[in-house]
Amino acid sequence: MRQRLxxxxxxxxxxLPVLVLFLVFRIFPSLGAAGxxxxxxxxxxxxxxxxxxxxxxxxxxTNFWLSLRVTLVYVAIYVPLTLLVALGTALLLxxxxxxxxxxxxxxxxxxxxxxxxxxxxxxxxxEFDGLINGLxxxxxxxxxxxxxxxxxxxxxxAVVSVWKGFGYSMxxxxxxxxxIPSSYLEAARVDGASAWQRFRRxxxxxxxxxxxxxxxxxxxxxxxxxDTVYVMTGGGPARATYTLIFGIYxxxxxxxxxxxxxxxxxVLFAIVLVVSLVQxxxxxxxxx
Amino acid sequence: MTSIASxxxxxxxxxTAARRRRWRGGWPLAALLALLAVLTVSPFVAMFxxxxxxxxxxTIPLQWPGSLTLDNITRLLSASGFVTWTVNSLVYAGxxxxxxxxxxxxxxxxxxxxxxxxxxxxxxxxxxxxxVPFQATLIPTFxxxxxxxxxxxxxxxxxxxxxxxxxxxxxxxxxxGLPDELFDAAKVDGASEWRVYWTIVVPLTRPILATLGVFVxxxxxxxxxxxxxxxxxxxxxxxxxxxxxxxxxxxxxxxLMSSAAVSxxxxxxxxxxxxxxxxxxxxxxxxK
Numbered sequence: 139m140r141q142r143l144x145x146x147x148x149x150x151x152x153x154l155p156v157l158v159l160f161l162v163f164r165i166f167p168s169l170g171a172a173g174x175x176x177x178x179x180x181x182x183x184x185x186x187x188x189x190x191x192x193x194x195x196x197x198x199x200t201n202f203w204l205s206l207r208v209t210l211v212y213v214a215i216y217v218p219l220t221l222l223v224a225l226g227t228a229l230l231l232x233x234x235x236x237x238x239x240x241x242x243x244x245x246x247x248x249x250x251x252x253x254x255x256x257x258x259x260x261x262x263x264x265e266f267d268g269l270i271n272g273l274x275x276x277x278x279x280x281x282x283x284x285x286x287x288x289x290x291x292x293x294x295x296a297v298v299s300v301w302k303g304f305g306y307s308m309x310x311x312x313x314x315x316x317x318i319p320s321s322y323l324e325a326a327r328v329d330g331a332s333a334w335q336r337f338r339r340x341x342x343x344x345x346x347x348x349x350x351x352x353x354x355x356x357x358x359x360x361x362x363x364x365d366t367v368y369v370m371t372g373g374g375p376a377r378a379t380y381t382l383i384f385g386i387y388x389x390x391x392x393x394x395x396x397x398x399x400x401x402x403x404x405v406l407f408a409i410v411l412v413v414s415l416v417q418x419x420x421x422x423x424x425x426x
Numbered sequence: 427m428t429s430i431a432s433x434x435x436x437x438x439x440x441x442t443a444a445r446r447r448r449w450r451g452g453w454p455l456a457a458l459l460a461l462l463a464v465l466t467v468s469p470f471v472a473m474f475x476x477x478x479x480x481x482x483x484x485t486i487p488l489q490w491p492g493s494l495t496l497d498n499i500t501r502l503l504s505a506s507g508f509v510t511w512t513v514n515s516l517v518y519a520g521x522x523x524x525x526x527x528x529x530x531x532x533x534x535x536x537x538x539x540x541x542x543x544x545x546x547x548x549x550x551x552x553x554x555x556x557x558v559p560f561q562a563t564l565i566p567t568f569x570x571x572x573x574x575x576x577x578x579x580x581x582x583x584x585x586x587x588x589x590x591x592x593x594x595x596x597x598x599x600x601x602x603g604l605p606d607e608l609f610d611a612a613k614v615d616g617a618s619e620w621r622v623y624w625t626i627v628v629p630l631t632r633p634i635l636a637t638l639g640v641f642v643x644x645x646x647x648x649x650x651x652x653x654x655x656x657x658x659x660x661x662x663x664x665x666x667x668x669x670x671x672x673x674x675x676x677x678x679x680x681x682l683m684s685s686a687a688v689s690x691x692x693x694x695x696x697x698x699x700x701x702x703x704x705x706x707x708x709x710x711x712x713x714k
Contacts, residue, residue: 272487
């Protein structure tokens with residue numbers, strides 16, 4: 139009996155540090171974001187309640203619609219590309235036995251580094267006298283201004299993020315592939331199914347939940363792209379890489395228009411929430 | 427005895443036969459995988475080659491440098507900013523690892539094994555905050571830290587990043603799997619709650635603590651947006667942010683690449699020493 143009575147206090151004491159951290163630095167700012175988006179909060183900390191003015195301004199802001207489009211185009215390029223690379227390398231790693239551990243390590247290596255590092259290396263790789271144009275010049279081609287042409291800059295950035303991040307999805311997909319019973323594939327082989335048929339009819343359907351997980355994780359991540367943009371293009375050329383987070387950063391820390399920047403943040407929150415809810419919907423359907 | 431041995435030998439024979447079969451048909455796949463692996467690591471190789479080339483001397487992509495030197499790196503280490511940033515990054519990552527491991531394992535233990543009022547509500551509220559991307563609350567978090575006069579201080583840099591729902595949840599899941607009897611027995615023996623935590627929970631969760639520690643280190647070492655807005659002078663500027671200031675100052679390519687190369691060394695150490703840990707924990711828990 140004494141034990142039971144003592145438990146509530148100790149339990150609460152053990153979660154207390156985490157609880158305080160969450161209240162002050164996660165929950166309070168989350169509510170604060172919603173609150174600030176209804177004010178014209180500025181750098182001096184002065185503010186007036188201005189209702190939905192920031193949201194009205196957002197709808198009239200051509201830069202906002204532009205950044206939404208830039209972000210969506212980026213997501214539309216990045217997600218399929220990273221899925222393709224991650225799935226391709228996972229399938230290869232699942233097939234090839236020769237030096238598998240070494241190859242897996244090499245493919246996974248960029249994942250442990252930072253997007254800033256990736257941005258710095260790749261900015262040089264993309265430059266006029268950089269690695270790619272240097273190689274192109276040897277073949278009497280180019281040069282291509284990867285980071286100065288609106289048409290190629292988003293794919294160029296997507297490639298950098300894919301390079302940096304595909305190792306994670308590759309490992310998740312590889313684990314998914316390993317969980318497929320080899321007897322299924324063996325039975326199909328005995329029945330004369332071709333490699334493509336086995337992939338299309340057995341591997342792919344059984345891998346679907348894993349692929350779905352990867353797509354959701356990568357989509358949410360792609361909506362939050364900032365580091366590579368900051369390092370490689372600064373939102374340019376002509377705002378061709380002006381992503382949502384870059385908009386938050388610029389309004390917050392270049393114009394110090396905190397209320398309006400918080401409003402941009404609410405849009406990001408809404409998008410991530412929708413993606414998460416869609417994910418839950420599909421997962422629930424998959425379970426029933 | 428002999429039958430087991432011979433069966434084992436037969437099994438091994440089958441395995442090598444299967445391997446040989448796969449290998450014979452699979453060499454184009456192995457070659458493709460090798461090519462992709464080499465392409466993936468080549469930007470790192472290029473970075474190190476430029477970092478080790480004598481400054482100003484021709485190097486890749488024009489030609490291989492005639493000789494390699496550590497001059498760029500030693501010059502870097504005698505420049506004041508770079509060493510400060512490195513120390514700051516070590517403090518940011520190191521302190522965060524210690525505090526997150528401590529608070530998350532305490533909370534994970536209480537959430538898994540203690541009964542206290544509001545336990546489930548607290549846990550799920552905390553997990554719900556994972557749906558709010560940090561960038562969406564960037565502005566209110568910054569305003570809060572600014573009000574508390576934490577901008578450009580170490581506590582302002584570190585403390586807001588310590589509320590980590592992933593870490594708490596991972597610890598809770600792991601501790602849920604430990605048998606209750608262990609904790610009850612210790613309590614019957616009269617051990618205090620803190621002693622139970624310190625002598626039973628911590629030693630038994632060592633593998634998951636190690637994995638989590640590696641991830642927290644990498645997250646913080648590679649972190650960018652929060653250090654960018656909070657660390658406004660060299661006193662608290664981290665290495666990722668410092669690298670971007672070098673880049674905007676149009677530092678020589680050799681200097682930039684040496685800095686980048688040095689900044690990636692801790693990541694490479696983690697990678698070479700703990701790759702198996704990282705790979706397994708991603709495959710099993712989806713930790714990102």
